[in-house]
Amino acid sequence: MALSMKPLVFFLLLAALTISTLAADNSTQSSGNSTEGNDPELSGATSELPTDIAATGACAADLKAFCKGVKPGDSNLADCISNQLKLEKAAVEDTGAKVSEDCKKELQTFKIARAGDITVDVKLAKACKSEIQSLCSDQFLHPRPANVIDCLKEEKDNTGPTCKEQITRIELDAAFDFELDRTMFALCKYDAEQYCAGVENKDGAIQECLRAHEVALSWDCQAELFRVEEQNADDIRLDLRLVKACRTDKARFCADVEPGDSRVKDCLEEHRSDHDFSATCTEEFDRMLARRSQDFRLDPRMRRYCKDDIQTLCDSRLEDLEDVASDDAGITQCLQDYRDELHDPKCRAQVHAVSERAAEDIRFDRPLAVLCKQDRQTLCKEFPDGNGLVFRCLQDNREQLRPECRNAVFDQEVRISEDIDFMAPLRDACAEERLVFCKGVWHGHGNMIRCLEDNLDEADFGSACRKVVERNQLRQGDDYRLNYRLHKACVNEVNRLDCVRACNELATGGPITCHGTVLRCLQDKFDEITSDECREEVFAFEEMEVRDFRTDLPFAQACSNDIRTFCGSARPDHNGQLACLRTHRDRLSDACRKEELKFSIMEASDLRLIPALTHACSAELHGYCRKSSPENGEAFACLQQNVARVEFSVACKEEVNKQEERQASDYRLDVRLRKECDEDVRNVCAHVDPSAEYHAEVLKCLIANSAALSGECASEVAYAVRMALFQYKENSDLTAVCDADVGRYCKGEEAKGLGGFVIGVYGQCLTDVYTKKRSMNAGCAELVRLASTTPEFLNAAPGAGAGEETSANVEALGRLVASLQAQLAAGRDSLNGLTLQGPVAYLSIAALVVVALGICFVVYRRYKNPRRPYRLIMKEPEV
Numbered sequence: 083m084a085l086s087m088k089p090l091v092f093f094l095l096l097a098a099l100t101i102s103t104l105a106a107d108n109s110t111q112s113s114g115n116s117t118e119g120n121d122p123e124l125s126g127a128t129s130e131l132p133t134d135i136a137a138t139g140a141c142a143a144d145l146k147a148f149c150k151g152v153k154p155g156d157s158n159l160a161d162c163i164s165n166q167l168k169l170e171k172a173a174v175e176d177t178g179a180k181v182s183e184d185c186k187k188e189l190q191t192f193k194i195a196r197a198g199d200i201t202v203d204v205k206l207a208k209a210c211k212s213e214i215q216s217l218c219s220d221q222f223l224h225p226r227p228a229n230v231i232d233c234l235k236e237e238k239d240n241t242g243p244t245c246k247e248q249i250t251r252i253e254l255d256a257a258f259d260f261e262l263d264r265t266m267f268a269l270c271k272y273d274a275e276q277y278c279a280g281v282e283n284k285d286g287a288i289q290e291c292l293r294a295h296e297v298a299l300s301w302d303c304q305a306e307l308f309r310v311e312e313q314n315a316d317d318i319r320l321d322l323r324l325v326k327a328c329r330t331d332k333a334r335f336c337a338d339v340e341p342g343d344s345r346v347k348d349c350l351e352e353h354r355s356d357h358d359f360s361a362t363c364t365e366e367f368d369r370m371l372a373r374r375s376q377d378f379r380l381d382p383r384m385r386r387y388c389k390d391d392i393q394t395l396c397d398s399r400l401e402d403l404e405d406v407a408s409d410d411a412g413i414t415q416c417l418q419d420y421r422d423e424l425h426d427p428k429c430r431a432q433v434h435a436v437s438e439r440a441a442e443d444i445r446f447d448r449p450l451a452v453l454c455k456q457d458r459q460t461l462c463k464e465f466p467d468g469n470g471l472v473f474r475c476l477q478d479n480r481e482q483l484r485p486e487c488r489n490a491v492f493d494q495e496v497r498i499s500e501d502i503d504f505m506a507p508l509r510d511a512c513a514e515e516r517l518v519f520c521k522g523v524w525h526g527h528g529n530m531i532r533c534l535e536d537n538l539d540e541a542d543f544g545s546a547c548r549k550v551v552e553r554n555q556l557r558q559g560d561d562y563r564l565n566y567r568l569h570k571a572c573v574n575e576v577n578r579l580d581c582v583r584a585c586n587e588l589a590t591g592g593p594i595t596c597h598g599t600v601l602r603c604l605q606d607k608f609d610e611i612t613s614d615e616c617r618e619e620v621f622a623f624e625e626m627e628v629r630d631f632r633t634d635l636p637f638a639q640a641c642s643n644d645i646r647t648f649c650g651s652a653r654p655d656h657n658g659q660l661a662c663l664r665t666h667r668d669r670l671s672d673a674c675r676k677e678e679l680k681f682s683i684m685e686a687s688d689l690r691l692i693p694a695l696t697h698a699c700s701a702e703l704h705g706y707c708r709k710s711s712p713e714n715g716e717a718f719a720c721l722q723q724n725v726a727r728v729e730f731s732v733a734c735k736e737e738v739n740k741q742e743e744r745q746a747s748d749y750r751l752d753v754r755l756r757k758e759c760d761e762d763v764r765n766v767c768a769h770v771d772p773s774a775e776y777h778a779e780v781l782k783c784l785i786a787n788s789a790a791l792s793g794e795c796a797s798e799v800a801y802a803v804r805m806a807l808f809q810y811k812e813n814s815d816l817t818a819v820c821d822a823d824v825g826r827y828c829k830g831e832e833a834k835g836l837g838g839f840v841i842g843v844y845g846q847c848l849t850d851v852y853t854k855k856r857s858m859n860a861g862c863a864e865l866v867r868l869a870s871t872t873p874e875f876l877n878a879a880p881g882a883g884a885g886e887e888t889s890a891n892v893e894a895l896g897r898l899v900a901s902l903q904a905q906l907a908a909g910r911d912s913l914n915g916l917t918l919q920g921p922v923a924y925l926s927i928a929a930l931v932v933v934a935l936g937i938c939f940v941v942y943r944r945y946k947n948p949r950r951p952y953r954l955i956m957k958e959p960e961v
Contacts, residue, residue, distance in 0.1 A: 133204045135160045135192045141185035148181070156204045157196065163189050193255065198264040200230045206252060210234055210245035217241075232265050235313050239386060250317065250342070256310075257320045260288040266310060270303040286322045308377075315374070316382035318346040327366035331359055344382050368445065368467070375440065375448040378414045384436065388417060388429035395420045411448040418497055434503070440494075441504040444472045450494055454487040470506030477557070492594045495557070499566040502530040508554055512547035519543070528566035535626065555626055559633035561595040562604070568623055572616040576600055579607050598635030605684060624684060628691045631660045637681050641674035657694075667776060675773070679750065686744075686751045689717040695741055699734040715753040722805055726841045735841070739809055746806045746816040749781040755802055759784060759795040766790055778815040788868055796871075804869035810844040819861030820848060827851050827858075845869075 134154050135141050141163060145152075149162035163181055167189075170180055181189075196202045200214075207214070217240060218233035231252065234241065238249050256263035260274065260283050270292055274281075277298065278291035292299060292307055299307070314320035318332070319341050325332075328350060335356070336349035350367060353359055374380040378388070392398055396416035417424065417433045424430040440447035444458070445467055454476055461482060462475035476483065476491050483491065498504035502512075502525050512534055516523075519540060520533035534551050537543055558565040562572070576582050581603035585596035604611065604620050611617045623633075632638045632654060641663060645652075648669070649662035663670060663678060670678065685691045689703075689712040696703065699721055706727075707720035718741065724730065725738045745752040749759065767783035775781075784791060784799050791799060806816045813821065828847035851858050852866040 133202055134158060135163070135188055140182070140188040144181050144185040147179055157192075160189055160192050160196075190259075190261070193259070194261055194264070197231070197252065197255070197262045203231070203252070206231070206234070206248045209248040210241065213237065213241045213245050236309075238313065246342075250319070253314060253317075253320055257286050257289075257314065257322055259283060260286075263310065266303075266306045269306045270299070273299045273303045290323070312379050312385075315380050316344045316347075317342050318350075321370065324363075324366050324370055328360070328363035331363040334358070368443070371439065371443075372445045372448075372451070375411060375414070375436075375446045375451075377411065378417070381432070381436065383432045384414075384417070384429070387426050387432055388424070391417065391420075391424045391426055391429050394425070395423060415449070415497075421500070434501075437498070437501075438503045441470055441473070441498055442506045443467050443470075444476075447494060450490050453490040454483070457483050457487045474507055489594050492561075496563045496569075499531075499558075499564050499569075500528060501526045502534075505531075505554070508534075508550045511550040512544075515544055515547045527570075532567060532622070538629070552630060555630065555633050558623075559598055559601065559627070559635045559638075561597070562600045563596075565619075565623065568601075568616075568619040571613065571619040572604060572611075575604065575611050575613055575616045579603065579610060581607070597639075602634075602636055608687075621688070624688075624691055627681070628685055628693060630654075631681060634677075634681060637677040640677040641670070644670050644674045672773075675776075679748070679776075682744070682748075683750055683756075686715070686741075686753050688713050692737075692741065695737040698731070698737040702730055702734050705729070714757075719754075722808075725809070739811070742805055742809045743811060743814060746781070746802065746814060747778050748775045749778070749784070749802070750775065752798070752802055755781075755795075755798040758798045759791070762791050762795045781816060785864065785868060800868050800871050803865050804845075807845040807848065807865060807869050808842050810848075817862075817865065819859050820844075820865065823848060823851060823858045823862050827856070 134157055137145060137154050137159065141159070144163060144166075145159055148166045149159055152158050152162045163185060166181055167186070200207050213234065214230060217237045218230050234245070234249050235253065238246055241249065252262075256266070260270075261267050266289075273292060273295075274288050277295040278288050281287050281291045289307070289310075292303065296304060296307065318324055318328075331350060331353070332346060335353040336346050339345050339349045347370075350363070351371075354364060354367060378384045378392075392413055396413055398413060414433075414436060417429070418437050421430065421433055421437075424433065436446075440450075444454070445451050450473070457476060457479075458472060461479045462472050465471040465475050473491070473494070476487070477495070480488055480491060502509050502516075508531070515534060515537070516530060519537040520530055523530050523533045531551075531554065534547070535555065538548055538551060558568075562576070563569045581600045584599035584603055601620075601623060604616075605624065608617065608620060611620065627634045644663060644666070645659050648666045649659045652658040652662040660681075663674070667675060667678065690696055695718075702721060702724070703717060706724045707717050710717040710720040718738075721734070721738050722742065725735055745755075749763075750756045762784065763780060766787045767780050770780050770783050772780070781799070781802065784795070785803065788796055788799060803816070806814065807820075810817055810820070810824065812824070824844050824847070828844050828851075848858075848862065848866050849870070852863055
């Protein structure tokens with residue numbers, strides 16, 4: 083029945099409102115026809131008007147003094163006296179006549195009546211007539227103080243410009259005077275009497291007092307205070323404290339900015355970091371931002387633009403939320419967590435701005451500020467607000483944080499890892515590097531962070547930026563969720579491969595982070611990862627590790643004591659402390675030695691994870707091994723097979739030799755041999771202590787039992803032996819059995835190599851000794867025999883090749899010289915059927931001379947360095 087009566091009731095009340103307005107107009111017009119007993123300049127009003135103060139009442143003299151020519155009605159006289167009061171308040175000096183106290187009281191009485199009944203506020207009723215009908219018609223069915231007026235305030239964003247202007251007028255009145263918000267006055271009257279008894283009702287003082295006692299107020303009063311705060315959030319004029327503190331800054335920076343829709347507040351925020359921005363405005367503005375971070379509804383843009391996304395993604399509707407401010411900022415965090423899924427681009431932009439602001443100042447991250455208040459005061463009190471320094475201090479002291487603060491810090495770390503804009507110290511320290519090395523790179527999804535990481539070793543990369551980037555990498559090594567790209571790419575693989583179990587077990591009663599356990603699991607199960615994107619990101623993390631092994635947290639923690647003992651003075655990076663640990667490997671703790679082995683196996687799995695080798699051999703890899711995969715030892719095998727070439731640089735040869743020596747000391751560092759011989763090691767060499775393998779004990783066992791090995795394993799063992807002899811080094815674990823024979827047979831002049839390297843020379847010598855059946859160590863003879871079983875080991879019969887090739891070269895050179903002499907004697911300058919004249923003939927002769935000298939050099943080199951007995955698979959450079 084009530085619903086069916088609704089249109090009729092609304093029609094009747096709206097008609098009453100219209101009749102009242104018309105009556106006021108007619109009364110005004112008729113009052114102009116009578117001047118009996120009144121000042122003719124006040125249009126001859128003869129009676130009190132319901133829509134204005136009485137022309138003949140307590141304000142008669144004041145109206146005569148200040149409002150000559152003003153027509154009564156529509157609050158004209160009341161507005162005139164109100165404007166006079168504003169002038170008196172703003173005047174620096176006494177200007178003489180002032181509005182009387184009796185008139186002030188009458189004006190206040192009228193304003194209270196107007197604030198509680200829209201039929202009295204004719205200007206508001208006229209301006210918002212259509213909005214009342216479309217937005218607030220149901221309010222007539224539920225009488226309460228100022229019900230229609232409150233509805234218009236709540237619907238302000240949906241009203242037209244004229245209506246909105248009048249709504250702002252009544253909001254301004256209420257902001258200054260507690261009694262002019264009739265709903266607040268009704269709900270908070272007794273709270274004000276209890277907590278604000280001595281506070282004068284002007285300039286919003288009672289409202290401010292109530293907010294200062296918010297937690298002690300009645301529920302209805304708290305809800306009403308928040309409702310008004312929410313409605314006023316988009317207009318700086320309604321925040322009297324902010325207006326007062328920022329009056330000068332607004333005039334300096336935002337004079338031309340129209341108020342409303344947060345425009346002035348946004349303008350001030352843009353200039354908040356300017357050097358001439360006043361301290362008073364900064365303090366008050368920060369108070370407002372901190373308050374806004376408590377509840378997204380106090381951010382008018384987020385409230386407006388994110389309404390649908392909140393309902394869709396956060397399972398909440400604005401109208402279902404409590405009427406008081408929520409202190410956990412849950413909706414804001416939800417929007418931040420689902421940033422990529424936000425539908426409205428304006429919502430996405432505002433959430434980004436809120437996240438960026440929170441990254442700069444912990445006070446603007448409400449949960450973090452509340453949960454870490456005590457920890458901040460204890461551990462980080464020397465750090466000022468702003469620039470993310472407080473948050474970084476909390477990160478650095480995470481082990482000392484209370485559990486609730488530590489959890490909040492980690493949650494925020496995960497949240498900000500997506501965009502460098504949310505990592506204020508990193509963003510600010512790398513401002514120049516972002517322009518130089520990463521111009522045009524998208525900041526989000528970890529792209530800018532990855533770009534900076536990829537350029538760390540560039541010569542022009544600043545030390546300040548490098549320090550912050552490396553610090554962030556170390557933190558990524560603590561937990562996979564702090565590496566945004568890897569986390570997103572591998573979230574399904576982490577669950578499928580059950581890698582999260584180790585983290586869950588670690589977190590039980592312990593730290594919130596995974597301490598690198600999930601990352602280690604992904605590396606150990608790398609071959610089982612099916613997602614190409616995840617494999618790519620895991621490999622990128624491994625590249626990070628080999629640059630700075632400290633990002634491998636299990637490794638760094640296991641070796642912390644060993645580093646202090648042996649490598650305290652070394653640089654904390656790959657070439658410093660890691661290299662130092664390897665020189666002391668026999669003296670390391672078991673835990674550290676175990677982790678170093680895992681790290682080394684990981685390096686050996688892909689040539690790109692050995693930066694010193696790839697850097698030294700970059701040209702050689704491009705020229706000779708371009709088609710060889712860096713994985714599974716293919717590219718390294720290519721380098722081994724071509725390392726004897728004169729084109730190979732000394733630096734490349736050194737690095738290849740180093741890696742070969744490491745592989746020869748531990749079969750697990752030879753990726754191909756490890757994979758092919760895994761089962762044979764378990765079956766044939768189970769008795770060998772794996773911890774002794776650094777001295778090639780397992781590899782020696784495989785050699786001793788070569789007849790019992792599977793075919794593929796036997797081939798890989800033979801190849802490993804062949805390479806060890808090819809790059810023989812004295813005192814090497816695997817080839818030490820040949821040291822005496824090398825000293826006995828191979829230390830002559832013929833053993834000298836080019837560029838300080840004796841690649842293949844000793845292997846050739848030992849082969850000659852073996853094929854000639856000269857006396858030699860049985861173990862060394864077995865190595866030579868085993869190496870000779872590889873298909874490409876020998877070019878021809880032992881001892882053949884060197885002299886024959888040299889003779890052929892000499893004969894070719896003789897034929898070339900004889901041909902040249904014959905052509906010169908005949909007076910002709912011809913070559914290959916071409917007739918050459920003049921200077922061209924001389925150029926041809928010069929070219930022939932150069933070729934001849936080259937052949938001479940080759941012949942000389944062959945005589946000084948006898949041909950190696952290995953016919954390696956040579957890959958010509960690709961042009």
